[in-house]
Amino acid sequence: MRSAPRRGPGARPGGGRDDRLARPPRGGRPAIDPAREAAYEAVAAVHRDDAYANLVLPRLLRETGVSGRDAAFATELTYGTLRQTGTLDAIVAAAADRAMDRIDPPVRDALRIGAYQLLHMRVGAHAAVATTVDLVRSLVPGAAGFANAVLRRVGESDRAAWLERLAPPGSTDPVARAALAHAHPQWIVNAFADALGSLDEAELALDADNLPPPVHLCARPGLITPAELATSLRGATAGRYSPFTVVLTGGGDPGSIPAIREGLAHVQDEGSQLVAAALAGAGLDGPDERWLDLCAGPGGKAGLLGALAAQRGAHVTAVEVAHHRAALVAQATRGLPVYTINADGRDVGKDQDLPERGFDRVLVDAPCTGLGALRRRPEARWRRQPSDLPPLTRLQRELLQAAFRAVRPGGVVAYVTCSPHQAETSVSVTEAARRSSIEVDLVDARPYLPSALPEVGTGPTVQLWPHRHGTDAMFVALLRRTA
Numbered sequence: 482m483r484s485a486p487r488r489g490p491g492a493r494p495g496g497g498r499d500d501r502l503a504r505p506p507r508g509g510r511p512a513i514d515p516a517r518e519a520a521y522e523a524v525a526a527v528h529r530d531d532a533y534a535n536l537v538l539p540r541l542l543r544e545t546g547v548s549g550r551d552a553a554f555a556t557e558l559t560y561g562t563l564r565q566t567g568t569l570d571a572i573v574a575a576a577a578d579r580a581m582d583r584i585d586p587p588v589r590d591a592l593r594i595g596a597y598q599l600l601h602m603r604v605g606a607h608a609a610v611a612t613t614v615d616l617v618r619s620l621v622p623g624a625a626g627f628a629n630a631v632l633r634r635v636g637e638s639d640r641a642a643w644l645e646r647l648a649p650p651g652s653t654d655p656v657a658r659a660a661l662a663h664a665h666p667q668w669i670v671n672a673f674a675d676a677l678g679s680l681d682e683a684e685l686a687l688d689a690d691n692l693p694p695p696v697h698l699c700a701r702p703g704l705i706t707p708a709e710l711a712t713s714l715r716g717a718t719a720g721r722y723s724p725f726t727v728v729l730t731g732g733g734d735p736g737s738i739p740a741i742r743e744g745l746a747h748v749q750d751e752g753s754q755l756v757a758a759a760l761a762g763a764g765l766d767g768p769d770e771r772w773l774d775l776c777a778g779p780g781g782k783a784g785l786l787g788a789l790a791a792q793r794g795a796h797v798t799a800v801e802v803a804h805h806r807a808a809l810v811a812q813a814t815r816g817l818p819v820y821t822i823n824a825d826g827r828d829v830g831k832d833q834d835l836p837e838r839g840f841d842r843v844l845v846d847a848p849c850t851g852l853g854a855l856r857r858r859p860e861a862r863w864r865r866q867p868s869d870l871p872p873l874t875r876l877q878r879e880l881l882q883a884a885f886r887a888v889r890p891g892g893v894v895a896y897v898t899c900s901p902h903q904a905e906t907s908v909s910v911t912e913a914a915r916r917s918s919i920e921v922d923l924v925d926a927r928p929y930l931p932s933a934l935p936e937v938g939t940g941p942t943v944q945l946w947p948h949r950h951g952t953d954a955m956f957v958a959l960l961r962r963t964a
């Protein structure tokens with residue numbers, strides 16, 4: 482990072498990122514380098530406008546012409562600052578000796594970015610402080626001195642020393658310490674510890690959330706093999722467990738891959754592929770032609786199920802309540818035996834396309850908090866709240882009960898979440914089954930996952946984890962309707 486080649490005005494040959502300070506001032510005020518400016522704008526948009534960093538940052542980089550190593554710097558700075566926000570806030574507040582909500586929002590975001598550079602990046606302290614002070618001066622001129630003093634205090638200690646000071650090891654509240662050390666809210670630390678049965682292991686899961694995830698592709702069975710897909714890509718390797726996965730290591734935009742444009746493959750986490758394949762692989766007596774994906778948008782699992790269905794002469798009805806997401810499903814499954822409908826999945830028995838007892842296999846990939854995919858959404862951990870749980874768990878149970886009505890006796894339902902929160906996983910399954918008049922049995926999901934998959938627990942449900950499996954934390958329960 483430090484040896485990033487500089488372009489544009491003020492670039493001096495042979496220097497590193499810190500030399501951006503040498504840029505000549507514009508209009509009498511120091512110019513802010515475009516990469517840091519883009520990072521600031523992205524972080525500010527997330528906090529001010531509820532924007533999503535993965536949407537807003539690429540647009541900002543495009544608009545400002547920031548590319549190559551500068552774009553990588555801006556991305557690391559943006560995503561890192563957003564992931565670490567809670568911990569950076571604790572440190573900045575201690576250094577400022579004032580609560581974060583008593584600091585102007587633009588100054589607050591600039592200080593977060595400055596503190597992230599000081600504590601997490603290989604940026605010289607002088608450059609981190611000076612560029613942030615310049616940024617603050619351009620935003621709130623009167624706050625430059627304050628920002629300078631705060632950042633100098635932040636930079637007096639490294640991250641470990643700050644953690645030691647704010648949450649000493651052996652303190653009476655290990656959850657609070659883990660939350661600060663791994664930059665997650667305490668309720669999420671508790672949720673991971675409950676699901677794993679151990680705070681020590683939860684810390685590994687929290688750490689895994691702070692690393693950018695690899696891009697996985699799904700080679701659609703019957704259309705392209707993973708080997709064919711991998712050889713068409715620079716530096717791609719086979720997935721660890723799923724027979725369809727290719728791991729992209731060469732970077733670049735997956736949307737430009739010809740096999741993806743031609744509908745032979747799609748971007749999909751390996752864990753998502755495994756749980757969809759578990760539904761397709763579950764043993765079934767009798768007909769096996771009518772499959773249902775009750776929560777299909779944007780169409781990742783429908784794409785894999787559609788390809789598997791095509792190989793077996795089956796077809797998939799893909800249901801999505803949001804109109805624009807239903808359109809994405811239709812687009813993602815073009816050429817496959819998938820019939821997309823824009824409907825509420827709870828309308829089984831009311832919608833003519835969703836007859837009771839009408840399906841042999843049903844997937845409920847339920848709307849959830851997404852706590853299992855925090856690696857992908859840097860701001861999500863701070864945006865999500867425990868109060869999000871009750872409406873989601875209600876919806877999950879209603880959708881699962883609709884799936885019980887939709888599946889024929891003897892047919893199989895897969896209930897899937899990309900959250901390991903037990904209220905959304907095992908509790909939702911138990912509650913939906915308890916409140917339904919339809920008899921269902923839990924089926925052990927483990928035989929329908931690759932035998933090489935380690936640490937899948939004692940069944941019958943399976944919870945995947947980034948730190949164990951390198952996948953999102955997907956949960957799957959298989960249920961068979963008995964009558």
Ligand SMILES: C[S@@+](CC[C@H](N)C(=O)[O-])C[C@H]1O[C@@H](n2cnc3c(N)ncnc32)[C@H](O)[C@@H]1O
Pocket residue numbers: 753775776777778779780781782783800801802803806824825826827846847848849876880
């Ligand atoms: C976890 S996502 C599904 C992801 C999808 N299966 C995939 O692999 O790409 C949940 C989806 O359920 C949709 N949804 C929410 N409520 C629904 C309902 N009542 N009926 C049908 N779909 C619903 C959401 O709009 C969202 O697209």
